[in-house]
Amino acid sequence: MEQTISPELVAALRGARHLVILTGAGVSAESGVPTFRGPMSGLWERFEPAQLASADAFRRDPELVWGWYEWRRMLVSKAQPNPAHLAIARMAAKVPRLTLVTQNVDDLHERAGSDNLLHLHGSLHHPICFACRRPHALPPGIPEEPDDGRRLAPPLCGHCGARIRPGVVWFGESLPKDVWAAAAAASDECDMLISVGTSALVHPAASLPLRVAERRRPVVQVNPERTALSAVADYDLTGPAGLLMPALYEAAWGAA
Numbered sequence: 001m002e003q004t005i006s007p008e009l010v011a012a013l014r015g016a017r018h019l020v021i022l023t024g025a026g027v028s029a030e031s032g033v034p035t036f037r038g039p040m041s042g043l044w045e046r047f048e049p050a051q052l053a054s055a056d057a058f059r060r061d062p063e064l065v066w067g068w069y070e071w072r073r074m075l076v077s078k079a080q081p082n083p084a085h086l087a088i089a090r091m092a093a094k095v096p097r098l099t100l101v102t103q104n105v106d107d108l109h110e111r112a113g114s115d116n117l118l119h120l121h122g123s124l125h126h127p128i129c130f131a132c133r134r135p136h137a138l139p140p141g142i143p144e145e146p147d148d149g150r151r152l153a154p155p156l157c158g159h160c161g162a163r164i165r166p167g168v169v170w171f172g173e174s175l176p177k178d179v180w181a182a183a184a185a186a187s188d189e190c191d192m193l194i195s196v197g198t199s200a201l202v203h204p205a206a207s208l209p210l211r212v213a214e215r216r217r218p219v220v221q222v223n224p225e226r227t228a229l230s231a232v233a234d235y236d237l238t239g240p241a242g243l244l245m246p247a248l249y250e251a252a253w254g255a256a
């Protein structure tokens, strides 16, 4: 609907007592982390993320799937938070309550200074056992490139000997119960939600802004493209998050 940062949007943001920010892969795009449904780079060009991000894919070809996740963990470890992550972290000091909900499995929000965020889809940095689900400690430092460029054997669980898998939520798997409950409760209480850099296709994450819209509280979208949420958002800000999130901050609270 509204394309620009209008005085009405600024007033709503300044007056918000509980703000929810929902982020997706697009918030990390300007840090050089590929989005999920955008083109993959280099070695992975021929692969579809949706084909690699499943328990079936891991059962079929654990080395391929583990290699892909280790490659992504390496990329993320070398990446830096961008102005969108930083603006979001600063917003927490300006509103009485901010709940940051991310679908991302990277740690760029944490490294930008956000704490208490809700990782709906888990993390690249906390792998678990495929069988007993106990956590597995990764060696410190930046992971190495997989040997032949792609495949890498996953480590084995020290407790039961099964393969270690990425600590993320694949299609068909449940989101962590407590994390989902907290995100849903925040969406049912907040007086505004900003959806940043998500295609709004994957459920149940994509239902959070809809819950806010149902209560007639303002929903803001920040995305260079139209998405599944565009028809619902009260304010559809078209552009990159690295530009628009600092602009939103500045419009509401002045230069940082």
Ligand code: BJW
Pocket (backbone or CB within 6 Å): 023, 024, 025, 026, 027, 029, 030, 035, 036, 037, 038, 053, 103, 104, 105, 121, 168, 169, 170, 171, 172, 173, 174, 175, 196, 197, 198, 199, 200, 201, 202, 203, 204, 222, 223, 224, 225, 227, 239, 240, 241, 242
């Ligand atoms: C920029 C930008 C810039 C670019 N600035 N923006 C209800 C209806 C229909 C289906 C379902 C439903 N409920 C459940 C389902 C099934 C399924 C689902 O949603 N399927 C749909 C795809 C149809 N959901 C599930 O299976 C979920 N589980 C579940 O519901 O459990 C209950 C259950 C149990 C048993 C059986 C059935 C149900 C789990 C979903 C888990 C999603 N996992 C992934 C992989 C995580 C690990 C990994 O990263 O590898 O999560 S999939 C992938 O998509 C990843 C992402 O977090 C998620 C969302 O993607 P996101 O962030 O939106 O990225 P993109 O790439 O799609 O979009 C990027 C956006 O950025 C674009 O819009 C760009 O324009 C924009 N952008 N540059 C701002 N500079």
Ligand code: ZN
Pocket (backbone or CB within 6 Å): 129, 130, 131, 132, 133, 134, 157, 158, 159, 160, 161, 162
């Ligand atoms: Zn185990």
